[in-house]
Each structure stands twice: as structure tokens, then as C-alpha cells.
Amino acid sequence: MEIHIMSLIERQIEDDGIDSMYLQEVKLKYPLIFEMGITVCKLLKERIHIHISENEIMFISLHLGAAYARANIAYKYKVVIIYPQNEALSNLCLQKIINRFGDRMDIIECMSFFEKTSIVDIKPDLILTTLPLKHNLSISTVQVSLFVNYEDESKIFQALNNLDKVRYKDDFKFLVSELIKEDFFYTHLDVNTPSELISIMCDNLYEKGYVEGAFENSVLKREMMSATSFDYGFAIPHSLNEFFIIQSALSIAILDKSIRWGDFDVRLVILFSINKDNQKVLRIFFDWLSNVISDSNQLTKLLGVKNYKEFIEQVLK
Template sequence: MNSRAIKILRELLASDQPITSDYLAHILDVTSRTVRDDIKALNHSLHMHGAKIKSTRGTGYELLINDDQNFRHYLNQSLNHVSQEQALLDSPDARIRYLVKRFLLAERYLKLDDLCDEMHISKSTIQSDLRSVKKMLEKHDIYLDKKPNYGLKAIGNEVKLRFAMSEYIFDRSETGSKTIWRDQLSTIADADKEQLDKVWSVIINQIKENHISLADIAINNLYIHIAIAYKRIKSGHQVSLINQEFDEITKQKEYRVAHHIVRAAEEIFMVKFPPEEIAYIAIHLLGTKMVSQTNMSEAELENIMEKQIQIMTTKILDALEAKMHLGIRHDKELLIGLGLHLKPAINRYKYGMNVRNPMLQDIKLNYPLAFEAGIIAGIVLEQEMDVSIDENEIGYIALHIGAAIERKKMQSSPMCCYIVCASGLGSAHLIKYKLKAVFGSRIEVMGTTEYYKLKQIPFDKTDFIVSSVPINEDLPVPVIDVNAILSDKDIAKIEAFVEEDIDHVFEYIQEDLLFLNKDLQTQDEVLAFLVDQISKTTKLPDDYLKRIYEREEIAPTAYGNLIAIPHPITAQTNDTFLTICTLKKPIDWADKRVQFVCLLNVEKDSKEDLQHMYEMLGKMVDNPSLIQQLVQCKNYRDFINTLLAQN
């Protein structure tokens, strides 16, 4: 199975609704006919392994699995045995990853001509790829040293080189089994598999004996780093730590655990680890330890949290409330969970330790609002600690924030209503019980009354009125007019109010700021176009575009499903509105393809609750079918009607 077929299969697996060939063609940057041919070949293979791809005219493709065990076995084998040569032919990203691995593993300088022959590519292609390679390595303070007649070599701090190795030379995706990357580790570290298994056992035993709680991904990281240390020590490379750092680390409990692990590893590998290597392993334990209790009081929390962490947690929550008004400032679980997360994170930032987040893309795709809040938290941390927070860390923070947002939804109190009816008590009760049957706990009926008793309604405790008689008086709460016998249309009107349907969000989508089917070729062109259009009607700061790029540098705003939602790093406009642009053809936006761009402009110092606007954007991000329909729209009315039909 080639890499294009794998991408098709992954899209089908990830979607809970049919996907069209046009959508897949945009994602893969091929024609719809090529997609159909690929699916035909893929279907032939799947048919023998417990699954098939069903095609429905006018709807799209969907994956049907009839033998789960057979299909999973096939999936594991197929996704982990894609040939490197095929990947190189199919994907520029794969070429870049391959080059990064080659430079990180090379002991000598590498000549470009040799790499071109090795990869079967031209010199101009590899020179273009090298620009991306340099950017990836620069994140770890590693640079490519150029030596005339010798070539290029990755140069950097030994600790940073190892972190980069751990990040880039292993396939540790969720689709790759532990056996696969342990096999990789054996080859790359030049170690016997039996030796590596013994090291794994030592790590697990020491963690259990010393009651250190580590996530699976953290254990994997530690295991891989020990093997890398073995390879580097054999090659004559050692990490170095300044005395102050070394002394501080040796005082920690984690240093004693690291000492036991390293002494056992020395016997297994028959190589001497210097003291700095023990400290280096201890950094991993310091950087990943977790406190499992989260049901404690704030007073108990103070006993396990340094003052610095308490202050930072509070500043993050204050910033979130000030900028996004999510209503989660006093969520106790968030306060504790975020604080406990920051405790080990401090050590990661302090020692420049990378953290890998295998859930990052899923978080960005499924919880865009929480991820944006994570960006704000990351900015606070950068300001407070003078460190750079990458999007992997932001993703973990977003999980805590996302959980708080969901809790708020669950805990929201029911809306309170009064029923006004002129037909007598019987019909009023009929409306009441119908509402109870349809809406359950979402609505609390405070009471029923006749029209002439309107003034007796406790408006301060009432969210809205359901009335079967016309009310001409100006009341302090909304009135929903219905029939005495509730029809489906009446229920829909109440539903729209209770759910606060997206109708009121349309005030943010202005016809003169909706640009459909534009022939723009690059991300730069799109952003420049949108900012230019906004500036014709709205006063913008001179550095508005620059602030949009500042946000992109933290984490690209392309979320998958052909959608990007760029915005300035901080609120800049006098009003909140959306500027939307659809494109004739998808463009490259970081590592994603994008055809729908929504520039989000938020009012400075706004106290407005934007939760529903963010939810609408979240629905777009999570709905490939909707985006496919929106990019086909020719005018404002089509666009709005398409949105309405989805809500």
C-alpha cells in the first residue's frame, strides 16, 4: 500500500460520514480520477482483510469493517511497512524527514551530490528541502555546518542533539506498534534486542519500586533516550551540564532512581556512563513525573505546589477570562489540573527538554477553541519564564482547558421560562408537559399564567416566555410566540432559543467581507488580500498583518479539513467580525492544504461572550462535508443558507 492509499484510508477511518472524491483530491493534491483509481485498488486489498469502501453516488465514500480483528492486523502491517523509496517519491515532507534523520545520525560531513544519488532527486530539489531541514533543526538550536569539499554536518549541544534524535528518527505514531520502533532502535543504536528488552525491564521496575507515575509516552521517551545515550557514548560523545545545574539535580529523588537505572544499563551494555549521563536521565524523570491526586482542596494544593506555579496558574486563568470570556476562571479542577501539569513542565522548560504530543493534530482539529486558549496560556508562560513554548506543550495545556469547557456545558443550569396562555389552565399545562417531554432538564417551567397577570411574573428569575397569545407589551425578557397546540415549527423556535442557535452569529459574517472562489495562490497572498479588504472599511493598526504572522509562528492555524482560521496574536479591532475567503484551488498552509480561510477579528478589551461564535467555527473545522459545500457557494445567500442547513 503506497503512502497515498494510506492517506485515503486514514481519512476514511477518521470520518464518521461519507467523504467525496473531490475532498480527497484536494487533500492529496491529485485529480478525482486518480482518487477513484486509488480507492479501487485499495478496496481490492481491503476486501481480503475484513473491510471494504462503500461508494454512494452523490454522497461519497465510507469505510465499512466486518472483521475487526482481521482489519486491525492488516492495518498494523500495512502502515508500518511503507517503503522509504515510495515515501520519498510521493512526499516532500518525507524527503525532509529523511534528511533530518540522515544529518542527526551522521558522524561525518555529508555531500549533497551523494545525498542526491541516494535519494534519486535533483540538486535544486535537495537545496529547496534543506531550507525546511534547517528550520526544523533550528528549533533545537542545531545548525548545519558547511565545510568546502566535505559537505554538511549537524552541529549543536549534545543534549539538544539527543532530544532532536528522539523527536525525529523514530516512527512512534499511534499506528506504529512498540515492536516496530524497538526494532528501529536496535538498528540505530547498534544494540542487541535482548539488551534493549532488559533495559526496558529495569526502567519499569525502578518506576514501580519508587512510586514514580509516568505516562506511557514518557516511558517510551526515557527508554529511547537511554539507548541514544549508549550509542553516543560509544561514539565518544557526552552531555555536559554546568555545575550549578548538576548540583541541583543530584539533590532530587529522581537522581537516585536514575542512578539505579544507569548502573543496571552499564552492566547490560558493558559501557561506562559518566555522572553527567545520570543527571541527564534524571532530567527525564523530573520532566515527566505526575501527581495523580486531583481531588484535593486548594489548601492541600498549596502543599505540593511552589508559589511560582500557583502564581503562573492564576495568571493563565486570568488571561483566558480577560481575552476569551470562557467562564472557567474559577473551575477548581482546571486550577488543580493545570497547576499539576505545570509542576513537571517547569523542569522541561528549564533544561530545554522536548515533549512530544501524539494527540496534537486531533486536539487542533477537534478542540480548536481549547487550542486557541492554550496559545494564550503559552504566551503567559513565555512572558513569565522567558522560554519558548512549542505547540506540543500547548496541546497538552489545551486538554485541561477543553475539559473545563466541557464541564461548564454539562453544569450549566436549565433555562427558566413562564408559559402564558389565554385558553385556560388545561392548554397551559399541555404546553408545559410537551416542553418537559422534548427538552427534559434543559428547561425549567417556573409556572403558567394568564395574559392579564403578566406583571406578576418574576422577570429577574425568568429567561424567556412561551406565549400562545400575542403580547404587545415591552417585557424585560424575550417572548416566543407559539400555538396552543405546539407544532414542530413551534418546537424548532424554542429549540433555537434554548440552544442559542447560530442565527445571532451571522451578525459577525458581513456580506461585504465574504469573498468567494478567489484565485489566490499562496498563504501570503490570501492574508495580504484579506487585510487589505478589511482596511477599506475598518481602521487597523499598521502592524496588523505582522501580528497575524506572529500567531502563525506559534502554531499554524490550518486545522485540517481544508480550513484555516488565522487571527492576530492579540485582539486589535474595535468590533468583532469574520472575514471569509474561499479559494478556487487549495493552497499550502504550513503542512496542510487549505481552501477555506476565515480571518477572525476580535474586539479589543471586549466583555462579549464569544463562546457561540467559537463553537460555530469549531463545527466548521469538524465537518469536512460542510466545508466542501461552502467552497462551492457562489454568493452570500447560498453561503448563509448552507450554514443554516447544517445547524
């Protein structure tokens, strides 16, 4: 990171810019990481008074993304393993599972047979067993072989992904119900520019006590650094300063006709104002957004909704 910043300064002195064919891909697939880069570059600009291009921001974002991944270890599921009392074979089985899935699970108990009372007390997310097992507990259970072959790994991987989906679904329902309000949902707006639309959306948030008066100017300053529009026809404007946000909300605008926003024509606009108490929902928001834009049919249906109720029903499908 330090080396890249030094190189950045040298390039500015020598007026030697860099090009990157991966800029849009990084902005699209890793928007949260790109926003970290924007924030860091804003601070750099204030300190050393130089212009920092989007390509430079992208490279700094990659450094931040690697650090972010190291610092934020994914949630680990609690797992119980049931296998026979054969130390050599059981240790081999255990080690293979840890080596392959240790970053996603914590093995909190190893048992030689199913003990329902103990299982209920432990409350694991997943049971792995080398023996056929039937029970009436609502706990995902996967049977594997002692040697943990590729088929077993696939079954464990699928089970963990299913647990992820359950967690994501619950979190997303909270996001929708708590942050997307009908007061901040717009259709059929007649606007011609991004700043005109941003003004309408920010004014409403301000009038209802969700943001401070400086919020709108902060959103516009963020747009000046790098347009928040994307190739798929949507934009996600937001403030550079969370301290202007009193209460978290997501404002949604679906336009009848697209407007030119940076390099792209935009019809779907999501203005997010998330304060420091709700920062964890940003990742949920970006995960949902990534899923939407990767499915052209889903995006088309979203753009076709006529009112708030239809929008909520569509995003919860």
C-alpha cells in the same frame, strides 16, 4: 495546572519533549480552549524565555478547559412543574428531575394545577406536567410520569436540546448578519502562501477602518506559534491582541486551488477579528464551525459557492 507548568519547565531544561496523539483532535473539537492555551503559553514564553511546543500547549489547554467549564455554567432554562398535591410523590418527582437536569434548568415554580395567568407572568421556557395538559401558549410542554422513568428523561432531554437549537439559531443569525460583510468576502483569489492571503485580508480590514495597522503582524505572529489550519481543509487565522481590533468582522476566503498552510492543504479561510465587546460570539462561531466540519456534505457545498449571497444562504440553511 501549576504542576504541569513546573513539569514543562523541567522538560525544557532536560530537552525532553512529549508527544500526544490527541493534539489535532483538541485543536479541532475545542478550538476556543486551544486558543486560551496559546495565549497563556505566549505569556509564559515572554516571562521565562523558553520554547513551548504544540503538544505542551495542548496539555495546558486541557487544564484551562476544565477551569473554563467550571467558571462558565451553561445557560439555565426557567421551568414550571405541574403535579398533584401528594407531597411524597411530588418530592420524589422533583428531586429526580433536579438530580438529572439541574445543570440545565432552574425550577422556578411548582403548581398543583395549570394557572394560565401565573404562567404568563412567570414566562417559563418549559412546562413539565404529570397530567395531560393542553393550552394555547407558545411554551414547550412535556408530560412526564411522577416516577420520571427513562422515557421521561429522554423527553425532557429532547425538549432542552430543542430550546438550545432555538437560542443558537437566533444568535447565529445575528453573527451572520452583523459580522460577515460582503466587503470582506473573497473568491477566486490567486495566492500561493498563507502570508500572502493574510496580507490581502488584513489590508482590506485596515483600509475600511476595522483594525489598526499592527493587526496583520499580530495575526502572523499567531501563525508562528501554531498554524491555524486543520485537516478538513480550512484555516482560522486571527490576532493575539484584541486591542488592535476597532470593529468586529469575519473575513471569508474560498480559494479555487488549495494552498499549503502548516501541515494541511487549505481552501476555506476564515479570518476573524473580534473585539472585546463581541467576545461572546466566539463560542457561537466555533459551534457553527464544528457543525460544518462534522458534515462533509455541508462543507463541500460551502466550498462550492460562487458569491457572497450563495454563501450566506448556505450557512443559514
